[in-house]
Amino acid sequence: xxxxxxxxxxxxxxxxxxxxxxxxxxxxxxxxxxxxxxxxxxxxxxxxxxxxxxxxxxxxxxxxxxxxxxxxxxxxxxxxxxxxxxxxxxxxxxxxxxxxxxxxxxxxxxxxxxxxxxxxxxxxxxxxxxxxxxxxxxxxxxxxxxxxxxxxxxxxxxxxxxxxxxxxxxxxxxxxxxxxxxxxxxxxxxxxxxxxxxxxxxxxxxxxxxxxxxxxxxxxxxxxxxxxxxxxxxxxxxxxxxxxxxxxxxxxxxxxxxxxxxxxxxxxxxxxxxxxxxxxxxxxx
Amino acid sequence: xxxxxxxxxxxxxxxxxxxxxxxxxxxxxxxxxxxxxxxxxxxxxxxxxxxxxxxxxxxxxxxxxxxxxxxxxxxxxxxxxxxxxxxxxxxxxxxxxxxxxxxxxxxxxxxxxxxxxxxxxxxxxxxxxxxxxxxxxxxxxxxxxxxxxxxxxxxxxxxxxxxxxxxxxxxxxxxxxxxxxxxxxxxxxxxxxxxxxxxxxxxxxxxxxxxxxxxxxxxxxxxxxxxxxxxxxxxxxxxxxxxxxxxxxxxxxxxxxxxxxxxxxxxxxxxxxxxxxxxxxxxxxxxxxxxxxxxxxxxxxxxxxxxxxxxxxxxxxxxxxxxxxxxxxxxxxxxxxxx
Numbered sequence: 001x002x003x004x005x006x007x008x009x010x011x012x013x014x015x016x017x018x019x020x021x022x023x024x025x026x027x028x029x030x031x032x033x034x035x036x037x038x039x040x041x042x043x044x045x046x047x048x049x050x051x052x053x054x055x056x057x058x059x060x061x062x063x064x065x066x067x068x069x070x071x072x073x074x075x076x077x078x079x080x081x082x083x084x085x086x087x088x089x090x091x092x093x094x095x096x097x098x099x100x101x102x103x104x105x106x107x108x109x110x111x112x113x114x115x116x117x118x119x120x121x122x123x124x125x126x127x128x129x130x131x132x133x134x135x136x137x138x139x140x141x142x143x144x145x146x147x148x149x150x151x152x153x154x155x156x157x158x159x160x161x162x163x164x165x166x167x168x169x170x171x172x173x174x175x176x177x178x179x180x181x182x183x184x185x186x187x188x189x190x191x192x193x194x195x196x197x198x199x200x201x202x203x204x205x206x207x208x209x210x211x212x213x214x215x216x217x218x219x220x221x222x223x224x225x226x227x228x229x230x231x232x233x234x235x236x237x238x239x240x241x242x243x244x245x246x247x248x249x250x251x252x253x254x255x256x257x258x259x260x261x262x263x264x265x266x267x268x269x270x271x272x273x274x275x276x277x278x279x280x281x282x283x284x285x
Numbered sequence: 286x287x288x289x290x291x292x293x294x295x296x297x298x299x300x301x302x303x304x305x306x307x308x309x310x311x312x313x314x315x316x317x318x319x320x321x322x323x324x325x326x327x328x329x330x331x332x333x334x335x336x337x338x339x340x341x342x343x344x345x346x347x348x349x350x351x352x353x354x355x356x357x358x359x360x361x362x363x364x365x366x367x368x369x370x371x372x373x374x375x376x377x378x379x380x381x382x383x384x385x386x387x388x389x390x391x392x393x394x395x396x397x398x399x400x401x402x403x404x405x406x407x408x409x410x411x412x413x414x415x416x417x418x419x420x421x422x423x424x425x426x427x428x429x430x431x432x433x434x435x436x437x438x439x440x441x442x443x444x445x446x447x448x449x450x451x452x453x454x455x456x457x458x459x460x461x462x463x464x465x466x467x468x469x470x471x472x473x474x475x476x477x478x479x480x481x482x483x484x485x486x487x488x489x490x491x492x493x494x495x496x497x498x499x500x501x502x503x504x505x506x507x508x509x510x511x512x513x514x515x516x517x518x519x520x521x522x523x524x525x526x527x528x529x530x531x532x533x534x535x536x537x538x539x540x541x542x543x544x545x546x547x548x549x550x551x552x553x554x555x556x557x558x559x560x561x562x563x564x565x566x567x568x569x570x571x572x573x574x575x576x577x578x579x580x581x582x583x584x585x586x587x588x589x590x591x592x593x594x595x596x597x598x599x600x601x602x603x604x605x606x607x608x609x610x611x612x613x614x615x616x617x618x619x620x621x622x623x624x
Contacts, residue, residue: 117306121310125604132566132585136585213430220567220570236434244453248442260430262429
């Protein structure tokens with residue numbers, strides 16, 4: 001009985017509800033981050049009261065760190081940097097990748113082959129390593145991270161948009177526009193670009209999740225904001241020092257925060273993919 | 286030399302532009318972008334001007350960029366990656382010393398990823414749209430969302446700190462490491478070659494958590510590819526034929542369907558292998574694994590410019606080679622690819 005009910009639930013869940021749950025998750029985390037000064041029980045940066053490295057208790061729901069700072073408050077504040085960095089970086093990558101992709105796919109020929117080769121080479125290189133090297137050259141901090149992450153993800157958008165542009169430019173309505181004497185720029189902007197938006201949106205959602213992980217990875221490795229600033233990735237690397245003593249609360253909750261946020265974006269991406277590509281939902285008889 | 290040799294050669298020719306682009310990219314990031322190697326090597330803006338000037342002259346950084354670029358390519362072609370300031374040894378030597386650790390970790394985590402990914406994928410495809418399928422789909426999404434280092438820390442917390450059955454990090458116990466003389470520097474292989482079974486167990490114990498961590502995170506993607514590729518094949522007529530012949534389901538799935546579904550799985554695994562290096566950085570940091578990724582991070586910390594450049598160039602060469610090998614394997618298992 002229960003199993004049957006569960007199957008039915010999860011079945012429904014796997015359709016559009018996935019996207020709605022994702023949106024609720026992402027929406028609430030953004031809201032919590034924005035309202036952090038009103039929600040957080042303690043100051044996230046300054047030392048508050050006695051009690052260092054205290055396990056979770058009623059007073060400090062998620063425990064305290066080695067400076068007596070409240071872990072819950074740091075987590076509530078800590079979403080701000082990942083959200084900002086990942087959001088801005090993904091948008092920059094989207095715009096850049098889309099422009100190059102549209103241009104390359106529409107022009108075709110040698111231009112297309114050159115761009116494709118360049119983007120494929122970039123894509124084949126592990127993004128995190130590329131990002132680390134860029135941040136190391138530019139210097140740690142928000143600017144470095146945004147630049148590095150947006151650079152690394154340009155090929156992701158390029159590949160999708162270029163593929164679509166190649167398909168669309170052969171279709172009749174583009175042919176018709178060309179016959180009417182529309183300029184190349186106009187065709188790209190009015191006829192091809194709008195038709196790539198759907199798939200770009202699905203990619204964007206997955207990509208933000210990816211970018212959050214990359215940001216957290218960079219700040220875990222020490223390329224993020226300088227210490228007292230709350231940031232999930234950095235807090236995990238801070239907690240690593242107390243792992244051997246068994247102080248599990250320092251790393252566990254910050255990690256769960258990252259997972260939940262990425263999961264939210266991932267679910268939205270799954271939902272959009274299902275919507276625009278019904279074949280993905282294909283069932284076997 | 287048959288057709289396959291010729292095919293491999295053509296692919297090799299196509300690998301060269303890719304490698305070339307990667308090398309150029311590295312050059313642009315390290316030399317053209319703001320900041321200069323001498324400033325970072327000498328520790329920032331406080332270094333005396335005379336020292337900076339001397340350094341710039343020593344490394345020919347005052348020459349025009351295009352000359353520097355050709356010099357850079359020439360040095361790489363001759364296998365001259367410069368000398369590490371931190372270790373005082375040629376970067377090539379440092380890199381080859383540490384590469385086996387990273388490679389061993391990568392191979393074992395790939396094996397774990399393929400095992401978990403392929404079997405969950407097959408299972409999901411034969412139980413399509415049932416509870417198992419949906420739970421595996423959710424596992425896949427979660428595996429994309431998990432930070433590798435966090436999974437590693439959790440594994441350490443559970444298996445090393447709380448249960449105390451596996452070591453926290455490193456490739457060997459410090460005592461063993463002091464008396465151990467590696468031959469190939471692949472410790473699993475070394476301990477087998479030396480027929481030292483106690484050592485082999487110790488090596489595998491150290492390898493288990495890092496490989497599992499890295500493998501688990503990769504397995505979600507492979508699971509998804511396996512599932513969709515199996516679903517496609519299970520719809521084919523020859524599977525229906527095999528079933529109607531009265532063959533047992535297991536034979537139908539593992540001998541008829543899997544064989545054909547394997548092509549995308551192998552390709553993706555190969556491409557994932559290169560991307561594994563990114564995850565390896567975080568895994569090595571978490572498990573104090575003395576590999577290439579940690580060398581890279583230490584070089585950055587020490588502002589060791591040539592070590593940094595050499596490691597990245599090595600990654601670029603390695604990735605291009607892996608891609609080439611994947612291409613050739615692909616042509617071997619898929620008879621439809623003409624060469």
